[in-house]
Amino acid sequence: MGKLDGRVALITGAARGQGRAHAVALAGEGADIIATDLCADIPVCDYPLATLEDLAETGRLVEKLGRRAVTHQVDVRDAPAMRTAVDSGVATLGRLDIVVANAAIAPIGADPRHDPDELWAATLDTNLTGVWNTLAPAIPHLVAGARGGAIVLISSTAGLKGIVNGSVGATAYTASKHGVVGIMRALALELAPHSIRVNTVHPTGVNTPMIRN
Ligand SMILES: NC(=O)c1ccc[n+]([C@@H]2O[C@H](COP(=O)([O-])OP(=O)(O)OC[C@H]3O[C@@H](n4cnc5c(N)ncnc54)[C@H](O)[C@@H]3O)[C@@H](O)[C@H]2O)c1
Numbered sequence: 001m002g003k004l005d006g007r008v009a010l011i012t013g014a015a016r017g018q019g020r021a022h023a024v025a026l027a028g029e030g031a032d033i034i035a036t037d038l039c040a041d042i043p044v045c046d047y048p049l050a051t052l053e054d055l056a057e058t059g060r061l062v063e064k065l066g067r068r069a070v071t072h073q074v075d076v077r078d079a080p081a082m083r084t085a086v087d088s089g090v091a092t093l094g095r096l097d098i099v100v101a102n103a104a105i106a107p108i109g110a111d112p113r114h115d116p117d118e119l120w121a122a123t124l125d126t127n128l129t130g131v132w133n134t135l136a137p138a139i140p141h142l143v144a145g146a147r148g149g150a151i152v153l154i155s156s157t158a159g160l161k162g163i164v165n166g167s168v169g170a171t172a173y174t175a176s177k178h179g180v181v182g183i184m185r186a187l188a189l190e191l192a193p194h195s196i197r198v199n200t201v202h203p204t205g206v207n208t209p210m211i212r213n
Contacts, residue, residue, distance in 0.1 A: 004098075007095075010089060010099045012130070013102040013104065014033070014036060027061075027062040034072070035062070036082075036089075037049075040075075045110070047210070055071050076126060079136070087137060090141045101135065103126065104177075105123060106210050138151075143194050143196070155178075155180045156202055
């Protein structure tokens with residue numbers, strides 16, 4: 001008997017790293033998983049992002065635990081595609097209880113020859129607007145379930161203090177992760193009457209491909 005038997009969790013950036021770990025941990029407690037990821041690279045992000053094979057492996061790990069997994073290759077920057085993925089995942093698994101908005105890029109050591117405007121846009125579009133694009137289609141399902149729920153937004157220590165290395169990437173990452181705190185603060189108030197908790201998590205250095213590159 002797990003703490004999350006019968007529940008369904010949506011996780012973005014779930015193909016590898018912390019997103020995969022969240023998928024496996026929640027499935028281990030009994031939740032079925034909607035796992036999404038871009039599974040492609042972003043040009044101004046100089047380290048490789050996850051692959052389709054990574055996402056399939058997350059699905060296999062969830063299924064090994066006896067839980068159902070729905071996987072979608074989708075970009076959190078693409079609002080209509082996120083809506084389609086969330087709606088179809090919920091239709092397949094029957095409900096939604098938990099959202100972990102985890103997908104992000106950290107182009108902190110990006111090549112200084114990249115166009116700074118592109119670097120800024122890609123980081124904010126993924127790390128901040130991508131969180132909103134995840135929540136906008138998910139919240140109506142949480143509210144409609146009328147069972148409460150939990151939204152967990154993965155910020156960073158860079159969402160609590162400035163990080164600096166002289167690059168636009170570091171400023172953009174810091175701004176995006178502070179912005180996630182703003183989403184949490186507003187939605188925690190808005191969704192409290194529905195017994196839906198909204199929290200941010202602020203990891204320090206974690207041994208994933210994001211920093212191991
Ligand atoms: N690793 C660290 O030291 C660290 C520290 C603080 C915060 N974080 C945060 O933790 C979270 C997880 O990062 P991680 O360490 O597992 O890194 P990671 O790079 O292994 O995982 C990030 C995942 O997000 C996916 N992704 C990137 N852009 C996407 C997009 N546009 N649409 C959909 N998916 C996309 C990637 O393919 C990848 O699978 C991120 O929000 C990150 O900012 C990480």
